[in-house]
Amino acid sequence: MDAKREITIYDIAKEAGVSTATVSRILSNSAGVKQDKRERVQALIEKYNFRPSALARGLSETHSKVIGMLCPDVRNAYYANLFMECERTAFENGYTLVLNNTFAQESLEIAFMEKLLEQRVESLIVCGGVADWRPLPERYAKSLERFAKRVPVVVAGKLDIEPCHQVYIDHAQAMCAAVRHLLTLGHRRIAFMHGFTYIYQTQDKLQAFQETLQEYGVTPRAEYMINAGEFDEQAGLLGMKRLLCLPEPPTAVIAMNDLMAAGALQAVLRLGYAVPGDFSIIGFDDSIITELTEPNLSSVHYDYVHYGKALIQTALCAMNGTQCARDQVIPFRIAVKASCRKIDA
Amino acid sequence: MDAKREITIYDIAKEAGVSTATVSRILSNSAGVKQDKRERVQALIEKYNFRPSALARGLSETHSKVIGMLCPDVRNAYYANLFMECERTAFENGYTLVLNNTFAQESLEIAFMEKLLEQRVESLIVCGGVADWRPLPERYAKSLERFAKRVPVVVAGKLDIEPCHQVYIDHAQAMCAAVRHLLTLGHRRIAFMHGFTYIYQTQDKLQAFQETLQEYGVTPRAEYMINAGEFDEQAGLLGMKRLLCLPEPPTAVIAMNDLMAAGALQAVLRLGYAVPGDFSIIGFDDSIITELTEPNLSSVHYDYVHYGKALIQTALCAMNGTQCARDQVIPFRIAVKASCRKIDA
DNA sequence: TAACTGCCTGAAACCGCTTGCAAGAATCGC
DNA sequence: GCGATTCTTGCAAGCGGTTTCAGGCAGTTA
Numbered sequence: 001m002d003a004k005r006e007i008t009i010y011d012i013a014k015e016a017g018v019s020t021a022t023v024s025r026i027l028s029n030s031a032g033v034k035q036d037k038r039e040r041v042q043a044l045i046e047k048y049n050f051r052p053s054a055l056a057r058g059l060s061e062t063h064s065k066v067i068g069m070l071c072p073d074v075r076n077a078y079y080a081n082l083f084m085e086c087e088r089t090a091f092e093n094g095y096t097l098v099l100n101n102t103f104a105q106e107s108l109e110i111a112f113m114e115k116l117l118e119q120r121v122e123s124l125i126v127c128g129g130v131a132d133w134r135p136l137p138e139r140y141a142k143s144l145e146r147f148a149k150r151v152p153v154v155v156a157g158k159l160d161i162e163p164c165h166q167v168y169i170d171h172a173q174a175m176c177a178a179v180r181h182l183l184t185l186g187h188r189r190i191a192f193m194h195g196f197t198y199i200y201q202t203q204d205k206l207q208a209f210q211e212t213l214q215e216y217g218v219t220p221r222a223e224y225m226i227n228a229g230e231f232d233e234q235a236g237l238l239g240m241k242r243l244l245c246l247p248e249p250p251t252a253v254i255a256m257n258d259l260m261a262a263g264a265l266q267a268v269l270r271l272g273y274a275v276p277g278d279f280s281i282i283g284f285d286d287s288i289i290t291e292l293t294e295p296n297l298s299s300v301h302y303d304y305v306h307y308g309k310a311l312i313q314t315a316l317c318a319m320n321g322t323q324c325a326r327d328q329v330i331p332f333r334i335a336v337k338a339s340c341r342k343i344d345a
Numbered sequence: 346m347d348a349k350r351e352i353t354i355y356d357i358a359k360e361a362g363v364s365t366a367t368v369s370r371i372l373s374n375s376a377g378v379k380q381d382k383r384e385r386v387q388a389l390i391e392k393y394n395f396r397p398s399a400l401a402r403g404l405s406e407t408h409s410k411v412i413g414m415l416c417p418d419v420r421n422a423y424y425a426n427l428f429m430e431c432e433r434t435a436f437e438n439g440y441t442l443v444l445n446n447t448f449a450q451e452s453l454e455i456a457f458m459e460k461l462l463e464q465r466v467e468s469l470i471v472c473g474g475v476a477d478w479r480p481l482p483e484r485y486a487k488s489l490e491r492f493a494k495r496v497p498v499v500v501a502g503k504l505d506i507e508p509c510h511q512v513y514i515d516h517a518q519a520m521c522a523a524v525r526h527l528l529t530l531g532h533r534r535i536a537f538m539h540g541f542t543y544i545y546q547t548q549d550k551l552q553a554f555q556e557t558l559q560e561y562g563v564t565p566r567a568e569y570m571i572n573a574g575e576f577d578e579q580a581g582l583l584g585m586k587r588l589l590c591l592p593e594p595p596t597a598v599i600a601m602n603d604l605m606a607a608g609a610l611q612a613v614l615r616l617g618y619a620v621p622g623d624f625s626i627i628g629f630d631d632s633i634i635t636e637l638t639e640p641n642l643s644s645v646h647y648d649y650v651h652y653g654k655a656l657i658q659t660a661l662c663a664m665n666g667t668q669c670a671r672d673q674v675i676p677f678r679i680a681v682k683a684s685c686r687k688i689d690a
Numbered sequence: 691t692a693a694c695t696g697c698c699t700g701a702a703a704c705c706g707c708t709t710g711c712a713a714g715a716a717t718c719g720c
Numbered sequence: 721g722c723g724a725t726t727c728t729t730g731c732a733a734g735c736g737g738t739t740t741c742a743g744g745c746a747g748t749t750a
Contacts, residue, residue, distance in 0.1 A: 006407075006465075006495075006736090008735090008736055008737080009736065009737060009738095010736075010737090018699080018700085019699065019700040019701075020700085020736085020737075020738090021699070021700055021701080021702095021738080021739075022698085022699065022700075023737095024737065024738055024739080025699095025738095025739095027737090027738095028738080032697070032698065032699090033698075033699085034697095034698065034699090037698090037699090049491055051459065051462045051463045052463060052736080052737065053404070053463065053465055053735090053736055053737065054463045054464045054465065054737095055400050055403045055404045055409060055464075055465055055735085055736075055737085056404050056705090056735070056736035056737035056738090057736080057737055057738075058400045058705090058737090059398070059400045059401050059404055059704095059705045059706065059707090059735090059736080059737075059738095060704075060705050060736080060737050060738045060739085061705080061737085061738065061739095062351075062705065062706095064400060073429070074419055074425050074428060074429060075422060075425040075426060075429060075633065077420060080419050080420040080425055081420060083419060084418070084419060084420060084446055087445070087446055088446075091445075096443060096460065096464065098441060098442075098443045098444075099443075099444060100432070100436075101429055101432055101433075114396065115441065117396045118396045118397060118398065118399045119399045119400075119441065120351075120398055120399065120400055146394055150351075233633075233636055233637055234636075259637075262637040262638075263637075265639065266637075266638075266639040269639040270639065288420065288578075289637055291578055291579075292578055292604075292607040292608075292611075292634055292637055292638060293607075293611075293637060293638060293639070294610065294611040294614040294615065294638070294639075351706090353705090353706055353707085354706065354707060354708095355706075355707090363729080363730085364729070364730040364731075365706085365707075365708090365730090366707095366708080366709075366729070366730055366731080366732095367728085367729065367730075368707095369707060369708055369709080370708090370709095370728095370729095372707085372708095373708080377727065377728060377729090378728070378729085379727090379728065379729090382728090382729090397706080397707065398705090398706055398707070400705085400706075400707090401705070401706035401707040401708090401735090402706080402707055402708075403707095403735090404705090404706080404707075404708095404735045404736065404737085405706080405707045405708045405709085405734075405735050406707085406708065406709095406735080407735065407736095
């Protein structure tokens, strides 16, 4: 294989009999270049299928036109949705989005941050992962702050680290809505199946769950608030089994997310009960999962298009120095499907 | 906001009283630098949290250390799995993977290719999308070939474009195994629910489906091979409804993928039938979806870890010029779960 | 026809890092 | 102690673009 060097702007200039400056002007479509040269150069660009190096351009213009993104695991529909929308918006604005899966491992998150820093990303979007832990590991907070000192960091979640922007869902309000939905349907024995409590969403939802019940005169029962550990369908299944073994089981269950809700649904069905006949179930995220189960799962729905757009838009604003709100809250609504029913109080 | 320039290797060199060459050597950890200078420079790097610019380095070393990847939609668990594994392997080898979602739109695929070319990716991984169409659009094939002329292209699928490497699943064999699985369970009235036939996987599976049945003395029935159009759960649901309306419905259904299988399952359950009691269902991909439904779906399983690793490994080989097989086939197996049962012949 | 405009163009510096080359410093053998 | 080696270093030339600045040229004006 012959050591073929990439075609450069210099080659084009030489063959066209012009200077690199002229070619550069043509590439960036700036005015003030005679038509004949323009055509001659264009033809050569076509001929050699020349593409200017983003590396060189980035170096010279001191901007990379790339935005970094961190998420624990794109296989999770929630993050996939977010990434997708972010990518779209970034692309529309001439940016490339590079995503890294961190598996919520602190060392990996930090390693990726370093790498993104080297790549001179112009902004960083942080979704979940260690950023959701409370208390926040000190080393991680430091890394994030150092990052934010260089380029804008936008967190998809509530982090409250001074230099970071944040776009998030008000989980307390969302939980409140979910509880009210079930209360309205006549449920009084409502359970909340969550996971690790070192995740702030768990804390927020747990608190809102209890407060909302009390507000409506229902006393929260300790045995109805169960920590299933993980946030996956297996945990949901196991957690639900525990609930079903209770002397007085709940009539409705709120799951931390759709995955757990799907697990809970399986547990119920396997024991021969019906949903929503015997038990009502509602999840959070309104991901594709809700459409895959029978019955389809009611869920708290977020506007991912809006969410992704807001994340990138905020990053864009912060990058070009435009003033923009540090906090943004994404609206939600209850997506009523088929897993909850009205019961007699 | 003060126009803060990034710290450069030059700044470090100056403050440490050495040349940039020395700093560079320390950065790349090459031998032959006195311990005292090394320490002095390291300290400054820490102090300023200096990270060398990958842009500059890439330009100077004429390599970007990034690999590009194209897929239609990461929200699809199949691609998410693949991406995840590819990213892991790439990272382990010091490469960054940048993923673009193309929605299988030809113009977007080509646009992304151009962009990746500018970014000087050192290799391209193409997963699905337009690459699965038959016949292959000419403009697309041209783009791909042009790309392959510069850097190695590895296709996750069977494409047979000369300069591209390919790693794929033998869909015919996989279908064959699925059919045999059902035959072994005693089924004779077996249906295949697929989607658009301009996708080569559809063609391969369709043919294998018929051939395998015939091989076992079962005559394929036209009304049991239905084209549901899309490849999603909605299509699966609708397609299954059509099958259930047949005067003599099948006893088992093979769906093009898990998404469609999940849709089919819903259709069956909604009409009051049982799975696997009344109907057996099997899908392809063995994604997380199979664990979310009740009953869990049997499915044809691919080894994603192996698959992703093979894609990147092949790219790596091709990049450094090592000879490597142009074709690689990924093994599969039937993941038996709970959606198929034995019946009396 | 000389002086003045404005438009095109190219020379050259620069972006931040790597590396070949050659010179100076340190170490070694005798 | 001295020349021969072996280490350490720094200089400077790229890598492939962008951009500033000044010069060349044609068209105007007086």
